[in-house]
Amino acid sequence: MKHVKNLIVGAGFSGATLANKIATELNEEVVIIDAKNHIGGNCYDYYDHNGICIHQYGTHIFHTNLKNVWDFVSQFTKWNPYMHAVKGLIDGQLVPIPFNLNSIHQVFPKSIADKLETKLIDTFGFNVKVPILKLRGTGDKDLEFLADYIYEKIFLHYTLKQWGMKPEDLDPAVTGRVPVYISRDDRYFQDKYQGIPLQGYTKVIEKMLNHPNIKVHLDTKFETIKNDITYDRLFYTGPIDEFFDYELGELPYRSLKFDFVEFDKPYFQSGACINYPNNYDFTRIGEYKYFLDDKSDKTVVSFEYPQSFKRWENERYYPIVKDENGELYAKYLEKAKALPNVYFLGRLGDYKYYDMDKAINRALELFETLKG
Numbered sequence: 059m060k061h062v063k064n065l066i067v068g069a070g071f072s073g074a075t076l077a078n079k080i081a082t083e084l085n086e087e088v089v090i091i092d093a094k095n096h097i098g099g100n101c102y103d104y105y106d107h108n109g110i111c112i113h114q115y116g117t118h119i120f121h122t123n124l125k126n127v128w129d130f131v132s133q134f135t136k137w138n139p140y141m142h143a144v145k146g147l148i149d150g151q152l153v154p155i156p157f158n159l160n161s162i163h164q165v166f167p168k169s170i171a172d173k174l175e176t177k178l179i180d181t182f183g184f185n186v187k188v189p190i191l192k193l194r195g196t197g198d199k200d201l202e203f204l205a206d207y208i209y210e211k212i213f214l215h216y217t218l219k220q221w222g223m224k225p226e227d228l229d230p231a232v233t234g235r236v237p238v239y240i241s242r243d244d245r246y247f248q249d250k251y252q253g254i255p256l257q258g259y260t261k262v263i264e265k266m267l268n269h270p271n272i273k274v275h276l277d278t279k280f281e282t283i284k285n286d287i288t289y290d291r292l293f294y295t296g297p298i299d300e301f302f303d304y305e306l307g308e309l310p311y312r313s314l315k316f317d318f319v320e321f322d323k324p325y326f327q328s329g330a331c332i333n334y335p336n337n338y339d340f341t342r343i344g345e346y347k348y349f350l351d352d353k354s355d356k357t358v359v360s361f362e363y364p365q366s367f368k369r370w371e372n373e374r375y376y377p378i379v380k381d382e383n384g385e386l387y388a389k390y391l392e393k394a395k396a397l398p399n400v401y402f403l404g405r406l407g408d409y410k411y412y413d414m415d416k417a418i419n420r421a422l423e424l425f426e427t428l429k430g
């Protein structure tokens with residue numbers, strides 16, 4: 059039976075952040091395992107034969123307002139100061155998403171667009187994001203018309219495709235995430251810090267894990283080693299329900315299928331991400347060379363098809379935010395609390411959608427509690 063001081067399950071950003079902090083600041087041994095044949099978790103990227111950096115699990119853009127997180131990650135990389143902008147195909151035109159004042163002027167005749175702009179600013183102010191459901195409840199017929207238009211053209215069918223259910227059947231936390239932005243700012247994120255690591259995400263995580271105190275074992279599922287290893291502390295960034303062998307039931311997830319296609323031309327579309335709320339079965343097309351301005355005569359895109367998550371068949375991507383799922387997670391958490399020196403974290407351990415910065419911040423906060 060082997061004994062290790064710190065065992066970390068999962069070499070994504072959550073596990074790698076914790077490994078780095080424990081190794082460097084506590085000067086303790088860390089063994090980090092991952093079931094996959096690569097580090098990086100869902101943020102894994104690699105350079106293909108055309109020299110294009112591909113994000114294997116879909117487009118990832120780093121953005122944060124958390125200076126501590128930005129400073130932490132910046133120890134391991136320089137940044138391409140990329141600002142993400144998304145367009146959606148609406149009535150045959152590519153318009154900025156989230157729907158903003160520029161989108162309004164693009165899809166409506168000038169007289170209507172001017173009127174809507176004035177009413178929006180008078181009602182809500184400038185430079186604010188108004189959730190679509192709130193816009194619907196204003197009682198003003200012009201704003202309700204706008205709300206219905208956005209709901210139908212951008213939100214409803216996209217949500218049906220993305221989640222396989224109607225917006226009202228999802229938690230308001232999800233529906234509220236889709237705003238109308240009363241602004242001329244076409245960027246998708248307004249965070250203070252945004253960018254793409256200059257050598258990609260995998261390199262960042264490789265550098266985090268490059269420490270004499272850290273040993274990485276890939277192709278290693280926790281279940282296959284758990285009876286052969288003991289530990290002072292276990293940090294588990296895998297699915298919490300799987301850890302408990304699904305004894306209370308399975309936490310549902312939404313999954314995705316990516317069809318990667320190489321085209322024999324320099325560019326396929328006008329930006330890194332084009333959404334298709336209404337047409338086709340895919341929700342969006344990502345084109346990877348935009349992120350780091352990779353130079354090639356070829357280009358690679360991914361068509362993104364939402365799917366139900368099925369164990370053994372595909373990957374867990376998004377937790378499905380509904381009361382009953384939250385309640386099931388809470389029951390697992392209760393069981394987890396009874397285990398001494400076992401910590402759950404990460405998007406799968408916490409059953410929570412985390413952007414990268416939030417996953418990293420959660421690991422940094424957990425680390426602070428270990429220092430005592």
Ligand SMILES: Cc1cc2nc3c(=O)[nH]c(=O)nc-3n(C[C@H](O)[C@H](O)[C@H](O)COP(=O)(O)OP(=O)(O)OC[C@H]3O[C@@H](n4cnc5c(N)ncnc54)[C@H](O)[C@@H]3O)c2cc1C
Nearest residue numbers: 068070071072093099100116118119280296404405413414
């Ligand atoms: C399609 C998509 C796009 C996204 N885009 C963005 C974006 O643009 N910007 C952003 O900030 N965030 C984005 N995210 C979120 C980002 O992917 C997460 O924040 C990040 O992956 C969280 O890292 P993690 O370490 O918690 O989880 P993961 O990256 O999932 O890592 C968990 C690791 O644990 C391993 N593991 C699980 N169970 C076991 C086991 N039993 N034994 C061994 N290993 C195990 C897994 O193989 C995996 O490698 C996106 C997410 C998705 C799904």
